[in-house]
Amino acid sequence: MRLELKAKGPPRPEIALTQKCRSKTKTFTRAFKSEQYIKTPWLCGCEDSNKLFCFPCLVFGACAGAGGGGESVWTDTGVDDLAHLSIKVKKHSQSRSHMLCEVQLSSIGRHDIRKALDTAYRKSIREFNERVDENRYILRRLIDCVVFCGAFQVALRGHDESTESRNPGIYRGLIDFVSEIDLAMKQHLSSSTVFKGTSKTIQNDILDAIYEVCRSEIQKQITNAEFIAIQADESTDCSTIQQLVLIIRYLHNGKIFERFLKFIQPKDYTAEVIAAEIMKELDSLNINKNKLIGQTTTELPS
Structure with missing residues (x-):
């Protein structure tokens, strides 16, 4: 609804607003001129009551009631004091409630950069967590291959672990076997450029990590024994x-x-x-x- 009001813009009818004024020497009549709408963009009028209002404050219901800081006349009763109109306009333009409504009105219909950033941030976190899950899955398969070799007391490495080797060792053979029945492992071996998990350095790192985990668990059990x-x-x-x-x-x-x-x-x-x-x-x-x-x-x- 507020978006529709913003699209229509403030109503600016020709209102028959006049006020009789008296100076020391004469009496004269002031009349509202439509040029005032141009000078004050937020100004709007009501042809039924022949009074002036603040469009942004009306849209957001600000300044109404006792909490309006004395500016409720711009949303409740309307302004018809032409003699002091310029003073009232200036005062209201500088009020905190009016400036807040101006900002809110200007932001209606615009793309909220905060939401965009929040969406992008949540997307990056989700993608990061997905990559972490994928890496953990691959690492789990590599650890399983190492544990298998340890369970049957067979050597991990062969004499020639190159991709062209006919006998690259038990560990490499297990990884190749797993990749044939595990699509995730196959995609990892074919697409990964940094970490494949087949080098002797990775094998040693996995062995060290397994040793530290086992040693930590043994230490806990010994402490309780x-x-x-x-x-x-x-x-x-x-x-x-x-x-x-x-x-x-x-x-x-x-x-x-x-x-x-x-x-x-x-x-x-x-x-x-x-x-x-x-x-x-x-x-x-x-x-x-x-x-x-x-x-x-x-x-x-x-």
């Missing part, structure tokens, strides 16, 4: 380098758990050095040493 036991064992890797293997046992929710903690390469394999390495690892996990009730060593100095 009443007693723990440590097993230190010797192991030799594929390069024939001796390693110290730390395993921890504890009771959690009525079940016994045996968890691998860490591979350590001590400077020496004396009892003192091994004991120091074990205590250092317990300290890194913030384990209360009073919980330690058992220690087992195999092929190590006691």
